[in-house]
Amino acid sequence: xxxxxxxxxxxDLSDDAVSSLNDLDATxxxxxxxxDEAGFRAALRQLLDGVRTAGxxxxxxxxxxxxxxxxxxxxxxxEVKDMLSGDGLIPG
Amino acid sequence: xxxxxxxxLIFRSKANKALDRAEDPRETLDYSYQRQLDLLAQVRRGxxxxxxxxxxxxxxxxxxxxxSDKLQGQAEQAIxxxxxxxxxxxxxxxxxxTSQITDLKTQQAQLQGEEEKLTLAQQRLSAKVEAFRTRKxxxxxxxxxxxxxxxxxxxxxxxxEEMGDVGMAIQRAEDKTAQMQARASAIDExxxxxxxxxxxxxxxxxxxxxxxEAMSSQSEVEAELARLKGxxxxxxxxGGQDGGEILAAEEPAQTQTSESKDTQ
Numbered sequence: 270x271x272x273x274x275x276x277x278x279x280x281d282l283s284d285d286a287v288s289s290l291n292d293l294d295a296t297x298x299x300x301x302x303x304x305d306e307a308g309f310r311a312a313l314r315q316l317l318d319g320v321r322t323a324g325x326x327x328x329x330x331x332x333x334x335x336x337x338x339x340x341x342x343x344x345x346x347x348e349v350k351d352m353l354s355g356d357g358l359i360p361g
Numbered sequence: 362x363x364x365x366x367x368x369x370l371i372f373r374s375k376a377n378k379a380l381d382r383a384e385d386p387r388e389t390l391d392y393s394y395q396r397q398l399d400l401l402a403q404v405r406r407g408x409x410x411x412x413x414x415x416x417x418x419x420x421x422x423x424x425x426x427x428x429s430d431k432l433q434g435q436a437e438q439a440i441x442x443x444x445x446x447x448x449x450x451x452x453x454x455x456x457x458x459t460s461q462i463t464d465l466k467t468q469q470a471q472l473q474g475e476e477e478k479l480t481l482a483q484q485r486l487s488a489k490v491e492a493f494r495t496r497k498x499x500x501x502x503x504x505x506x507x508x509x510x511x512x513x514x515x516x517x518x519x520x521x522e523e524m525g526d527v528g529m530a531i532q533r534a535e536d537k538t539a540q541m542q543a544r545a546s547a548i549d550e551x552x553x554x555x556x557x558x559x560x561x562x563x564x565x566x567x568x569x570x571x572x573x574e575a576m577s578s579q580s581e582v583e584a585e586l587a588r589l590k591g592x593x594x595x596x597x598x599x600g601g602q603d604g605g606e607i608l609a610a611e612e613p614a615q616t617q618t619s620e621s622k623d624t625q
Contacts, residue, residue, distance in 0.1 A: 272365070273522065276478055276530050278485050291363060298364040329488040332496060332519035337365035338372055341530075353367055 271327055271334070272320050276341035279331070280324030287337070290319045301349060309346045317342055372522050386513045390497045393517060397490045400524055404483040407531045408476060414538045415472035417545050422465045429458040435569050442576045447569050461548070468541050475534045482530045489523045 270287050273279045282290075293316040300309035317339060327333075340349045362370075432455040439448035496516045500509060 273369075273526065275526050276482065276533075278481075294363045294365050301364070329485060330492040332489060332492055332516050334373065334518040334522050335369055338369040338522070339365050340368070341533075349364075352371065353364065 270336040272324060272337045272339065273335035274317055274320060274339045274341065275344075278329075279327035279333075279335055280320055281327050282320065282324040286319075286323035290316060290323070293319055301346060301353075304346065306346045309349070313340060313344065313349075314342065372525050373518060375521070375525055386509050387501055389517070390500065390513060393520065394490075394494060394497055397486070397493060397520060397524065400527060401483065401486055401490060403531055404479060404486060404527060407534055408479045408483060411472055411476045411479060411534055411538055414542055414545065415469060415476060417549075418465050418469045418472060418541070421545060421548055422462055422469065425458050425462050425465070429455050429462065432458070432569075435573060438573050439569070442573070442580065444572070444576070447572060451569055465548075468544070471537065472541065475537055479530060479534050482527045486523055486527045489520055493520045 270282050270284060271279050272282050272287070293312060296312040297309060297316055300312050320339065340352060344352075432451045436448040436451040436455070439445070439451060493516060496512075500512050500516070
Protein backbone atom coordinates (compact mmCIF):
# COMPACT_ATOMS: atom_id res chain seq x y z
CA UNK A 270 0.00 0.00 0.00
CA UNK A 271 1.09 3.56 -0.64
CA UNK A 272 0.76 5.89 2.32
CA UNK A 273 1.34 9.60 1.97
CA UNK A 274 2.39 11.80 4.86
CA UNK A 275 1.41 15.29 3.77
CA UNK A 276 4.42 17.54 3.41
CA UNK A 277 6.77 14.55 3.37
CA UNK A 278 5.83 12.31 0.46
CA UNK A 279 4.75 8.73 -0.19
CA UNK A 280 5.84 5.50 1.51
CA ASP A 281 5.36 1.88 0.50
CA LEU A 282 3.97 -0.26 3.31
CA SER A 283 2.98 -3.90 3.46
CA ASP A 284 -0.66 -4.66 4.20
CA ASP A 285 0.40 -6.18 7.50
CA ALA A 286 2.21 -3.01 8.48
CA VAL A 287 -0.85 -0.95 7.61
CA SER A 288 -3.20 -3.11 9.63
CA SER A 289 -0.87 -2.98 12.61
CA LEU A 290 -0.93 0.83 12.35
CA ASN A 291 -4.73 0.97 12.18
CA ASP A 292 -4.97 1.07 15.96
CA LEU A 293 -2.79 4.17 16.06
CA ASP A 294 -4.93 5.77 13.37
CA ALA A 295 -7.99 5.04 15.51
CA THR A 296 -6.27 6.64 18.52
CA UNK A 297 -5.59 9.78 16.49
CA UNK A 298 -9.19 9.85 15.38
CA UNK A 299 -10.66 9.47 18.86
CA UNK A 300 -8.36 12.25 20.11
CA UNK A 301 -9.76 14.45 17.33
CA UNK A 302 -13.32 13.60 18.31
CA UNK A 303 -12.56 14.29 21.97
CA UNK A 304 -10.91 17.60 21.05
CA ASP A 305 -7.79 16.42 22.90
CA GLU A 306 -5.01 18.48 21.29
CA ALA A 307 -2.14 16.99 23.32
CA GLY A 308 -3.39 13.44 22.84
CA PHE A 309 -3.89 14.10 19.16
CA ARG A 310 -0.34 15.36 18.67
CA ALA A 311 1.21 12.48 20.58
CA ALA A 312 -0.84 9.87 18.70
CA LEU A 313 -0.18 11.49 15.32
CA ARG A 314 3.55 11.56 16.03
CA GLN A 315 3.48 7.85 16.91
CA LEU A 316 1.49 7.02 13.80
CA LEU A 317 3.82 8.97 11.50
CA ASP A 318 6.86 7.41 13.13
CA GLY A 319 5.26 4.01 12.57
CA VAL A 320 4.78 4.75 8.87
CA ARG A 321 8.34 6.02 8.46
CA THR A 322 9.77 3.00 10.26
CA ALA A 323 7.67 0.33 8.57
CA GLY A 324 7.66 1.98 5.14
CA UNK A 325 10.17 2.66 2.40
CA UNK A 326 10.05 5.87 0.36
CA UNK A 327 7.88 5.36 -2.73
CA UNK A 328 9.53 5.87 -6.12
CA UNK A 329 9.79 9.62 -6.78
CA UNK A 330 8.77 9.43 -10.46
CA UNK A 331 5.68 7.33 -9.77
CA UNK A 332 2.30 8.86 -10.57
CA UNK A 333 0.36 6.40 -8.45
CA UNK A 334 -2.15 7.89 -6.04
CA UNK A 335 -1.84 6.96 -2.38
CA UNK A 336 -4.16 4.46 -0.74
CA UNK A 337 -4.01 6.34 2.53
CA UNK A 338 -3.12 9.91 3.38
CA UNK A 339 -1.97 11.25 6.73
CA UNK A 340 -1.71 14.82 8.04
CA UNK A 341 1.65 16.61 8.22
CA UNK A 342 3.71 16.14 11.36
CA UNK A 343 3.04 19.66 12.68
CA UNK A 344 -0.67 19.69 11.89
CA UNK A 345 -2.97 21.09 14.55
CA UNK A 346 -6.17 19.39 15.60
CA UNK A 347 -8.17 22.21 14.00
CA GLU A 348 -6.36 21.78 10.68
CA VAL A 349 -7.08 18.07 10.57
CA LYS A 350 -10.73 18.69 11.44
CA ASP A 351 -10.91 21.09 8.51
CA MET A 352 -9.21 18.55 6.30
CA LEU A 353 -11.72 15.87 7.28
CA SER A 354 -14.64 18.16 6.64
CA GLY A 355 -13.32 18.59 3.11
CA ASP A 356 -13.42 22.38 3.01
CA GLY A 357 -10.14 22.97 4.74
CA LEU A 358 -6.68 23.53 3.43
CA ILE A 359 -6.71 21.11 0.52
CA PRO A 360 -6.57 23.24 -2.62
CA GLY A 361 -9.15 22.07 -5.16
CA UNK B 362 -14.06 4.80 8.00
CA UNK B 363 -10.64 5.55 9.41
CA UNK B 364 -9.05 8.98 9.38
CA UNK B 365 -6.41 8.17 6.78
CA UNK B 366 -9.01 6.68 4.44
CA UNK B 367 -11.21 9.74 4.78
CA UNK B 368 -8.39 12.15 4.03
CA UNK B 369 -7.33 10.20 0.95
CA LEU B 370 -10.94 10.11 -0.32
CA ILE B 371 -11.23 13.86 0.07
CA PHE B 372 -7.98 14.34 -1.84
CA ARG B 373 -9.18 12.06 -4.61
CA SER B 374 -12.49 13.83 -5.02
CA LYS B 375 -10.67 17.17 -5.28
CA ALA B 376 -8.35 15.74 -7.91
CA ASN B 377 -11.33 14.35 -9.80
CA LYS B 378 -13.04 17.70 -9.85
CA ALA B 379 -10.02 19.19 -11.57
CA LEU B 380 -10.33 16.44 -14.16
CA ASP B 381 -13.76 17.46 -15.40
CA ARG B 382 -12.71 20.80 -16.78
CA ALA B 383 -11.91 19.97 -20.39
CA GLU B 384 -14.04 18.08 -22.89
CA ASP B 385 -11.22 16.47 -24.83
CA PRO B 386 -9.20 14.30 -22.41
CA ARG B 387 -6.02 15.33 -24.19
CA GLU B 388 -6.75 18.95 -23.38
CA THR B 389 -7.18 17.91 -19.78
CA LEU B 390 -3.63 16.59 -19.84
CA ASP B 391 -2.20 19.79 -21.25
CA TYR B 392 -4.27 21.91 -18.94
CA SER B 393 -3.14 19.92 -15.94
CA TYR B 394 0.49 20.06 -17.05
CA GLN B 395 0.25 23.83 -17.27
CA ARG B 396 -1.15 23.95 -13.76
CA GLN B 397 1.70 21.75 -12.57
CA LEU B 398 4.25 24.12 -14.05
CA ASP B 399 2.46 27.06 -12.44
CA LEU B 400 2.51 25.28 -9.12
CA LEU B 401 6.22 24.52 -9.50
CA ALA B 402 6.87 28.20 -10.13
CA GLN B 403 4.77 29.00 -7.09
CA VAL B 404 6.81 26.66 -4.89
CA ARG B 405 10.02 28.26 -6.13
CA ARG B 406 8.68 31.68 -5.24
CA GLY B 407 7.57 30.28 -1.90
CA UNK B 408 11.09 29.05 -1.16
CA UNK B 409 12.50 32.45 -2.11
CA UNK B 410 9.95 34.32 0.02
CA UNK B 411 10.65 32.22 3.07
CA UNK B 412 14.40 32.67 2.53
CA UNK B 413 13.93 36.45 2.34
CA UNK B 414 12.00 36.42 5.61
CA UNK B 415 14.65 34.27 7.23
CA UNK B 416 17.43 36.62 6.14
CA UNK B 417 15.50 39.58 7.43
CA UNK B 418 15.11 37.94 10.83
CA UNK B 419 18.83 37.10 10.81
CA UNK B 420 19.65 40.72 10.09
CA UNK B 421 17.50 41.81 13.01
CA UNK B 422 19.16 39.26 15.27
CA UNK B 423 22.55 40.70 14.27
CA UNK B 424 21.41 44.26 14.90
CA UNK B 425 20.04 43.42 18.31
CA UNK B 426 23.14 41.34 19.10
CA UNK B 427 25.42 44.29 18.37
CA UNK B 428 23.27 46.38 20.66
CA SER B 429 23.35 43.72 23.33
CA ASP B 430 27.15 43.36 23.13
CA LYS B 431 27.46 47.09 23.45
CA LEU B 432 25.37 47.07 26.61
CA GLN B 433 27.45 44.20 27.98
CA GLY B 434 30.58 46.24 27.30
CA GLN B 435 29.05 49.24 29.00
CA ALA B 436 28.12 47.17 32.03
CA GLU B 437 31.68 45.86 32.32
CA GLN B 438 33.07 49.33 31.89
CA ALA B 439 30.67 50.69 34.51
CA ILE B 440 31.79 48.04 37.00
CA UNK B 441 35.47 48.91 36.51
CA UNK B 442 34.68 52.50 37.45
CA UNK B 443 32.50 51.26 40.33
CA UNK B 444 29.21 52.53 38.97
CA UNK B 445 26.95 49.63 39.83
CA UNK B 446 23.87 51.74 39.08
CA UNK B 447 24.96 52.22 35.47
CA UNK B 448 25.96 48.59 35.15
CA UNK B 449 22.56 47.54 36.47
CA UNK B 450 20.79 49.82 33.99
CA UNK B 451 22.84 48.48 31.09
CA UNK B 452 22.20 44.87 32.11
CA UNK B 453 18.47 45.52 32.52
CA UNK B 454 18.27 46.87 29.00
CA UNK B 455 20.37 43.99 27.77
CA UNK B 456 18.01 41.44 29.29
CA UNK B 457 15.12 43.02 27.37
CA UNK B 458 17.12 42.54 24.18
CA THR B 459 18.08 39.01 25.10
CA SER B 460 14.46 37.87 25.21
CA GLN B 461 13.79 39.51 21.85
CA ILE B 462 16.84 37.81 20.36
CA THR B 463 15.68 34.45 21.73
CA ASP B 464 12.26 35.00 20.18
CA LEU B 465 13.81 35.93 16.84
CA LYS B 466 16.07 32.88 16.92
CA THR B 467 13.00 30.67 17.37
CA GLN B 468 11.43 32.36 14.35
CA GLN B 469 14.62 31.90 12.38
CA ALA B 470 14.63 28.18 13.13
CA GLN B 471 10.97 27.89 12.11
CA LEU B 472 11.57 29.72 8.86
CA GLN B 473 14.59 27.53 8.16
CA GLY B 474 12.37 24.49 8.70
CA GLU B 475 9.71 25.82 6.32
CA GLU B 476 12.37 26.59 3.75
CA GLU B 477 13.73 23.05 3.90
CA LYS B 478 10.24 21.55 3.70
CA LEU B 479 9.31 23.62 0.67
CA THR B 480 12.61 22.83 -1.03
CA LEU B 481 11.91 19.12 -0.60
CA ALA B 482 8.33 19.61 -1.79
CA GLN B 483 9.69 21.33 -4.86
CA GLN B 484 12.00 18.38 -5.58
CA ARG B 485 9.18 15.88 -5.16
CA LEU B 486 6.77 17.78 -7.34
CA SER B 487 9.46 18.34 -9.92
CA ALA B 488 10.08 14.59 -10.27
CA LYS B 489 6.36 13.89 -10.65
CA VAL B 490 5.76 16.69 -13.13
CA GLU B 491 8.54 15.34 -15.29
CA ALA B 492 7.04 11.83 -15.06
CA PHE B 493 3.64 13.28 -15.93
CA ARG B 494 5.04 15.03 -18.99
CA THR B 495 6.46 11.76 -20.32
CA ARG B 496 3.23 9.92 -19.56
CA LYS B 497 1.18 12.67 -21.20
CA UNK B 498 3.16 12.43 -24.43
CA UNK B 499 2.81 8.66 -24.47
CA UNK B 500 -0.94 8.83 -23.92
CA UNK B 501 -1.34 11.42 -26.66
CA UNK B 502 0.77 9.42 -29.13
CA UNK B 503 -1.16 6.22 -28.61
CA UNK B 504 -4.45 7.93 -28.14
CA UNK B 505 -7.59 5.92 -28.53
CA UNK B 506 -10.65 7.36 -26.89
CA UNK B 507 -11.61 4.07 -25.29
CA UNK B 508 -8.53 3.57 -23.21
CA UNK B 509 -7.41 7.16 -22.86
CA UNK B 510 -9.77 8.13 -20.10
CA UNK B 511 -8.65 5.48 -17.65
CA UNK B 512 -4.97 6.15 -18.31
CA UNK B 513 -5.53 9.83 -17.92
CA UNK B 514 -7.47 9.33 -14.72
CA UNK B 515 -4.62 7.26 -13.37
CA UNK B 516 -1.97 9.84 -14.19
CA UNK B 517 -4.12 12.72 -13.05
CA UNK B 518 -5.10 11.36 -9.66
CA UNK B 519 -1.47 10.71 -8.78
CA UNK B 520 -0.26 14.13 -9.79
CA UNK B 521 -3.41 15.77 -8.41
CA GLU B 522 -2.64 14.38 -5.00
CA GLU B 523 0.93 15.65 -5.13
CA MET B 524 -0.32 19.05 -6.22
CA GLY B 525 -2.82 19.14 -3.39
CA ASP B 526 -0.08 18.28 -0.93
CA VAL B 527 2.36 20.86 -2.30
CA GLY B 528 -0.37 23.48 -2.54
CA MET B 529 -1.12 22.94 1.11
CA ALA B 530 2.56 23.15 2.05
CA ILE B 531 2.87 26.49 0.24
CA GLN B 532 -0.24 27.82 1.90
CA ARG B 533 0.95 26.84 5.35
CA ALA B 534 4.41 28.28 4.76
CA GLU B 535 2.85 31.52 3.57
CA ASP B 536 0.60 31.74 6.61
CA LYS B 537 3.49 31.14 8.97
CA THR B 538 5.75 33.57 7.13
CA ALA B 539 3.05 36.24 7.08
CA GLN B 540 2.69 36.03 10.84
CA MET B 541 6.42 36.32 11.33
CA GLN B 542 6.73 39.10 8.80
CA ALA B 543 4.17 41.10 10.70
CA ARG B 544 6.28 40.75 13.82
CA ALA B 545 9.50 41.43 11.91
CA SER B 546 7.96 44.59 10.43
CA ALA B 547 6.99 45.71 13.90
CA ILE B 548 10.59 45.30 15.05
CA ASP B 549 11.91 47.06 11.94
CA GLU B 550 9.54 49.94 12.58
CA UNK B 551 10.61 50.11 16.18
CA UNK B 552 14.27 50.16 15.18
CA UNK B 553 13.60 52.83 12.54
CA UNK B 554 11.49 55.02 14.80
CA UNK B 555 14.03 54.89 17.59
CA UNK B 556 11.39 53.68 20.03
CA UNK B 557 13.21 50.42 20.49
CA UNK B 558 16.39 52.38 21.05
CA UNK B 559 14.76 53.78 24.14
CA UNK B 560 14.11 50.34 25.47
CA UNK B 561 17.36 49.01 24.16
CA UNK B 562 19.29 52.18 24.71
CA UNK B 563 20.69 53.40 21.41
CA UNK B 564 19.72 56.99 22.23
CA UNK B 565 18.98 56.65 25.88
CA UNK B 566 22.03 54.44 26.07
CA UNK B 567 23.95 57.54 25.37
CA UNK B 568 23.30 58.57 28.93
CA UNK B 569 25.19 55.47 30.02
CA UNK B 570 27.80 56.01 27.33
CA UNK B 571 28.14 59.66 28.15
CA UNK B 572 28.66 59.03 31.82
CA UNK B 573 31.09 56.23 31.10
CA GLU B 574 32.93 58.32 28.56
CA ALA B 575 33.14 61.22 30.95
CA MET B 576 34.55 58.92 33.56
CA SER B 577 36.85 57.07 31.27
CA SER B 578 38.25 60.27 29.82
CA GLN B 579 38.71 61.36 33.43
CA SER B 580 40.51 58.13 34.26
CA GLU B 581 42.51 58.30 31.05
CA VAL B 582 43.69 61.70 32.14
CA GLU B 583 44.59 60.24 35.51
CA ALA B 584 46.38 57.34 33.89
CA GLU B 585 48.18 59.70 31.58
CA LEU B 586 49.20 61.83 34.56
CA ALA B 587 50.32 58.75 36.39
CA ARG B 588 52.43 57.68 33.44
CA LEU B 589 54.00 61.08 33.34
CA LYS B 590 54.71 60.85 37.04
CA GLY B 591 56.14 57.39 36.46
CA UNK B 592 53.61 55.28 38.40
CA UNK B 593 50.19 53.90 37.58
CA UNK B 594 48.89 51.39 40.12
CA UNK B 595 47.74 53.73 42.92
CA UNK B 596 45.62 55.73 40.52
CA UNK B 597 43.12 52.93 40.21
CA UNK B 598 42.17 53.37 43.85
CA UNK B 599 41.78 57.11 43.40
CA GLY B 600 39.42 56.32 40.56
CA GLY B 601 36.76 55.53 43.13
CA GLN B 602 37.00 58.98 44.64
CA ASP B 603 36.87 60.53 41.21
CA GLY B 604 33.76 58.50 40.57
CA GLY B 605 32.07 60.25 43.46
CA GLU B 606 32.94 63.67 42.07
CA ILE B 607 31.72 62.68 38.67
CA LEU B 608 28.49 61.42 40.13
CA ALA B 609 27.91 64.87 41.60
CA ALA B 610 28.98 66.53 38.38
CA GLU B 611 26.69 64.30 36.37
CA GLU B 612 23.52 65.37 38.20
CA PRO B 613 22.81 68.39 35.97
CA ALA B 614 23.76 66.38 32.90
CA GLN B 615 21.16 63.74 33.75
CA THR B 616 18.43 66.34 34.12
CA GLN B 617 19.38 67.64 30.72
CA THR B 618 19.09 64.21 29.26
CA SER B 619 15.59 63.69 30.57
CA GLU B 620 14.56 67.17 29.39
CA SER B 621 15.88 66.56 25.93
CA LYS B 622 14.05 63.24 25.96
CA ASP B 623 10.77 65.00 26.73
CA THR B 624 11.20 67.31 23.80
CA GLN B 625 11.93 64.46 21.41
